[in-house]
Amino acid sequence: MEAYVRWFAEQERFYQLMLCAIVLFGVTVAATGAVTANVVLLGLGICWLLGGGALTVVLANRDPESG
Known part of the structure; x- marks a missing residue:
């Protein structure tokens, strides 16, 4: 769990805002x-x-130099 929190904090x-909005909207x-x-x-909601x-x-982990 600590690894996920660290990954989120490094974004x-x-x-961070996009992921929070997706989770909030999907759960709602x-x-x-x-x-x-x-x-x-x-x-x-589940698909969202x-x-x-x-x-x-995927977008957060893409290489910015790849275009």
């Missing part, structure tokens, strides 16, 4: 879908968490 402020949508029994919202989080990690 630029933009990626997934929780709304679970509470209202709306499968579409639940699926959208998995896809958005992974995309942020």
Whole structure:
């Protein structure tokens, strides 16, 4: 867990904010879908968490010299 916290702290402020926003939005949508029994919202929230989080990690770790 300490390695993940260290990785997060080393990222630029933009990626920190983007990852926090993705997690907050994804959890909110997934929780709304679970509470209202709306499968579409639940699926959208889960996909947002998995896809958005992974995309942020890839973008944050890309080599800035590669273009």
